[in-house]
Amino acid sequence: MTRALILLRRRLVGSVFVLLIVVIGTFLLLEAAPGDAVDAYIVSTGGDAGMIEMLRHRWGLDQSELTRLANYLWALLHLDLGQSVTFSRPIRDLILERLPNTLLLMVSATALSFGLGSALGIYAGARPGSARDRFLSIGSLALYAVPGFWLGLVLIVVFAVDLRWLPIGGIETLASDKTGLDRAADIAIHLILPVAALGFIYLALYLRMMRAGMAEAWRQDFVLAARARGLSRRRVVLAHVARNALLPLVTMLGLQSAQMLGGSVVIESVFSVPGLGRLAQEAVASRDTPLLLGIILTSAVLVVVINLLVDIAYAFLDPRVGAGEAGA
Amino acid sequence: MSGFTISRRKMLVGSAMLLASTAMPKLALAQTPKKGGRLVLAADSEPRNLNPAIVASNGVFFISSKIVETLAEASFDGKDGLAPRLALSWEGAADGLSATFKLRDGVKWHDGKPFTSADVAFSALQIWKPLQNLGRTVFKDLASVETPDDLTAVFKFAKPTPFQLIRNALPALSSVVPKHIYEVGKIEDNPANTAPIGTGPFKFGEYKAGQYYRLTKNTDYWGKDEPYLDEIIYQVLPDRTSAASALEAEEIQLAAFSAVPLADLDRISKVPGLKVITKGYEGLTYQLVVEINHRRKELADLKVRQAIAHAIDKDFVVKTVFLGYAATATGPVPKNDPQFYTADVPTYAFDVAKANALLDEAGYKKGADGKRFSLKLLPAPYFNETKQFGDYLRQALAAIGIDAQLVNNDSAAHIKAVYTDHAFDLAVGPPVFRGDPAISTTILVQSGIPDGVPFSNQGGYKNAALDALIAKASETLDTTARTDLYKEFQKEVAADLPLINVAEWSFISVARDTVGNIANNPRWAVSNWADTYLAG
Numbered sequence: 062m063t064r065a066l067i068l069l070r071r072r073l074v075g076s077v078f079v080l081l082i083v084v085i086g087t088f089l090l091l092e093a094a095p096g097d098a099v100d101a102y103i104v105s106t107g108g109d110a111g112m113i114e115m116l117r118h119r120w121g122l123d124q125s126e127l128t129r130l131a132n133y134l135w136a137l138l139h140l141d142l143g144q145s146v147t148f149s150r151p152i153r154d155l156i157l158e159r160l161p162n163t164l165l166l167m168v169s170a171t172a173l174s175f176g177l178g179s180a181l182g183i184y185a186g187a188r189p190g191s192a193r194d195r196f197l198s199i200g201s202l203a204l205y206a207v208p209g210f211w212l213g214l215v216l217i218v219v220f221a222v223d224l225r226w227l228p229i230g231g232i233e234t235l236a237s238d239k240t241g242l243d244r245a246a247d248i249a250i251h252l253i254l255p256v257a258a259l260g261f262i263y264l265a266l267y268l269r270m271m272r273a274g275m276a277e278a279w280r281q282d283f284v285l286a287a288r289a290r291g292l293s294r295r296r297v298v299l300a301h302v303a304r305n306a307l308l309p310l311v312t313m314l315g316l317q318s319a320q321m322l323g324g325s326v327v328i329e330s331v332f333s334v335p336g337l338g339r340l341a342q343e344a345v346a347s348r349d350t351p352l353l354l355g356i357i358l359t360s361a362v363l364v365v366v367i368n369l370l371v372d373i374a375y376a377f378l379d380p381r382v383g384a385g386e387a388g389a
Numbered sequence: 390m391s392g393f394t395i396s397r398r399k400m401l402v403g404s405a406m407l408l409a410s411t412a413m414p415k416l417a418l419a420q421t422p423k424k425g426g427r428l429v430l431a432a433d434s435e436p437r438n439l440n441p442a443i444v445a446s447n448g449v450f451f452i453s454s455k456i457v458e459t460l461a462e463a464s465f466d467g468k469d470g471l472a473p474r475l476a477l478s479w480e481g482a483a484d485g486l487s488a489t490f491k492l493r494d495g496v497k498w499h500d501g502k503p504f505t506s507a508d509v510a511f512s513a514l515q516i517w518k519p520l521q522n523l524g525r526t527v528f529k530d531l532a533s534v535e536t537p538d539d540l541t542a543v544f545k546f547a548k549p550t551p552f553q554l555i556r557n558a559l560p561a562l563s564s565v566v567p568k569h570i571y572e573v574g575k576i577e578d579n580p581a582n583t584a585p586i587g588t589g590p591f592k593f594g595e596y597k598a599g600q601y602y603r604l605t606k607n608t609d610y611w612g613k614d615e616p617y618l619d620e621i622i623y624q625v626l627p628d629r630t631s632a633a634s635a636l637e638a639e640e641i642q643l644a645a646f647s648a649v650p651l652a653d654l655d656r657i658s659k660v661p662g663l664k665v666i667t668k669g670y671e672g673l674t675y676q677l678v679v680e681i682n683h684r685r686k687e688l689a690d691l692k693v694r695q696a697i698a699h700a701i702d703k704d705f706v707v708k709t710v711f712l713g714y715a716a717t718a719t720g721p722v723p724k725n726d727p728q729f730y731t732a733d734v735p736t737y738a739f740d741v742a743k744a745n746a747l748l749d750e751a752g753y754k755k756g757a758d759g760k761r762f763s764l765k766l767l768p769a770p771y772f773n774e775t776k777q778f779g780d781y782l783r784q785a786l787a788a789i790g791i792d793a794q795l796v797n798n799d800s801a802a803h804i805k806a807v808y809t810d811h812a813f814d815l816a817v818g819p820p821v822f823r824g825d826p827a828i829s830t831t832i833l834v835q836s837g838i839p840d841g842v843p844f845s846n847q848g849g850y851k852n853a854a855l856d857a858l859i860a861k862a863s864e865t866l867d868t869t870a871r872t873d874l875y876k877e878f879q880k881e882v883a884a885d886l887p888l889i890n891v892a893e894w895s896f897i898s899v900a901r902d903t904v905g906n907i908a909n910n911p912r913w914a915v916s917n918w919a920d921t922y923l924a925g
Binding site for chain 1: 429434436437438444445446447448520522523525526577578583594595597598599600601603620622624625626627628630631634635637638639640771798799800801802803804805806809810829838839841842843844
């Protein structure tokens, strides 16, 4: 069996336990929150005692907490996420409808922060202590300190309201009936601002890690050896210094994916992107427990898969990492 | 990237229009009704159930009132404040046991079937009475609906029911849905609840969750030459700041229901091409109310309640919390109600010294730390203004030695804490006045309401005289006598203070100059919009 497969098997077994804990924990937390789905619903409608009782019965909220948790887990065992009480639609459909938008946003933002961050990190780290190094470090730190929603609002005011170069929000032009490449281009244009708002914040993290890793690598013997062999500076920077500094960044990529998912909740709201984050927000506000459980479960699976991919990538990038060490 | 060039072109057209709108006199621009066009407006929530016959709420009406019509709608100049829609005339019998509606001829459902009295009978008996949030109260004594012919519906009541109440309830409670669609299967699970079929000027087009609702023109509409618009798009904008930006960027042409926060109105009113409209919500008045838990011994004392009323500077609240977009309140019926309001009630001028004296009299002397007693204050989180008033009230109470601890919850938690658990001393609530005190106002002070009923008297208040007054008004058939009883009711509430009415407010619209026929009835945002147009 190859290294990757052993790793995969170990991870999968562990993941099932992680997911079970996540589901039960979320369920209990939501039960502890005051008010149920009916309380949230009648805020906008009002209603008499009979109507409220009717709704609680219809939505199954007159059953005990334990019964509902047991029912949920039993359905989950059959890979059934259940029905959302407030949307009256299958949760699987609701999630599948929103997941692509969130993934698109996350992957693009990660690509931006990782790609641009590591490139700038290499640029800065190639000459540690230089003016450009200091400028990039301070600049990126300033960006990192900015709250995501604020950056989003500023981008909207400048590029959508004042300059009107880009749309103000949404994932595509409303009711435009575009198809194929036109639609892809339309979505790309709509993603520019939210991806920038989400990606720029994490850019600093990669930039600084890359730069620090490079500064350390410069002092290593193999770099000295490479330089002694008379390799060009460009080759030393890219093939020897940067490559070794890249490894911790890949680890970071996995850790960051969970945070990115959290950050997208805010960005999705500011830019009206119909994604999973916004759905989660609505689920909490409307106390739609099964829907929120479904979303959290999906996010947890997503994070587990991303970290698994990172581990596998790590194993390939660094031959020293055997399955035994990585999986421990 | 074709999309980019399109938005560049739009931008050029947009700036040309901007130039035109500032160069030309505004009146000339707004007064050329034109056919066609797509109206894009902001929506801040996405109702799951769009059937207004089941869910009579503003969020649902905002979208579905263009698709599903009521028997009558609110009107500024019509008799009794009403204008005909699906019903042409209505008349209550002198004994209060029946009401006759003559229906409009030649009306078709969106699927082509004719609209008849059978649809009205079905909607009233199968939906309004058993299922509708408000209809369950107003139509509780409805026994049957007779349909002598296709265009006549006669409502029969088991107990005498004031026709004034039925009439006042028509704009909000009388949405008619098609019998032939709803008689199949369970009404609550009918697919038409999410894709409504009605008789209105617009048909339901599509709904993309988290993005938009699209309504399209009903080419078979009964209104001559109506509707003007080809399409209405509700763009979902969940963020509070989005609507203002989207208006400025000309991505939307209208933001109703105060989607633009009050604080932004001053700035946005100066943007060329945008107008701020405060009319069109006269029939949707919200009341800023201090709810009181009378189980607290201090608050059960009338002198303490009077002291709290005197401690609140209503003018300051209107000016600061509502930035002037509100009116001070005198009692449980808002000043702008044309039928029931009376100013002849006990009032409580802002007077801190008097408030302090009243509290001393009641026996709650200030302690060494300047505090008399402390209590829990729960402001409702549904509006910015209710939360801000909570902050103000805490300070106002501090000035008279009452230490209020603010408890902030989200909507579901607030509803449960106040109306089910009664875990509050004071709460700030925004009840709605719906054109008749019997619909949702008397319930705020009446006793004997089960626990858990939202927007009702859950403060343990019991006043036999007031209960008797409410009971008498509910069975008084004569309009003048009934109106007088509700004036009496206002006096009694203002005198005994089961709750304290502080202010009354409604919503604000911001629109492009090009949007015509805005705010031409007292419930405009939740009306049919058949005559709304976009000028060229």
